[in-house]
Amino acid sequence: MAGCTFKFAPELTIRSVQDTHSHLQEQLSQHNALTLDTCELSRIDTAGAQLLLWLSLHADKGELNLSWQAGSPELLTQLNSLGIHIPGLSSEI
Numbered sequence: 001m002a003g004c005t006f007k008f009a010p011e012l013t014i015r016s017v018q019d020t021h022s023h024l025q026e027q028l029s030q031h032n033a034l035t036l037d038t039c040e041l042s043r044i045d046t047a048g049a050q051l052l053l054w055l056s057l058h059a060d061k062g063e064l065n066l067s068w069q070a071g072s073p074e075l076l077t078q079l080n081s082l083g084i085h086i087p088g089l090s091s092e093i
Contacts, residue, residue, distance in 0.1 A: 006024060007040070068089040
C-alpha cells in the first residue's frame with residue numbers, strides 16, 4: 001500500500017505516548033511509508049521524546065520508511081534541551 005501522513009497531536013507526553021505508539025504501529029502495518037507531521041506538536045516530555053528518537057533511529061537503520069514534516073519551534077527547543085537531534089526534523093514549514 002502507498003504511504004500516508006500521521007499527524008501528531010499538540011501534546012506527546014507519558015499520558016498519550018502508548019496510544020500514539022499503537023496508532024503509529026497500526027499505520028505502519030497498513031502502509032509501506034509514513035510521513036510524520038509534527039507541525040502542531042508543541043509539548044513533549046521525555047517519554048514522547050523517546051518515541052520520536054526511537055522512530056528516527058529505526059528509520060536511519062532502514063527498518064522503517066519514514067519522513068518528517070516540519071516541527072514547531074517549541075518542539076525543537078524542547079528536544080534540544082534534552083540533547084536530542086532528529087535528522088530531517090526542522091522548523092521550516
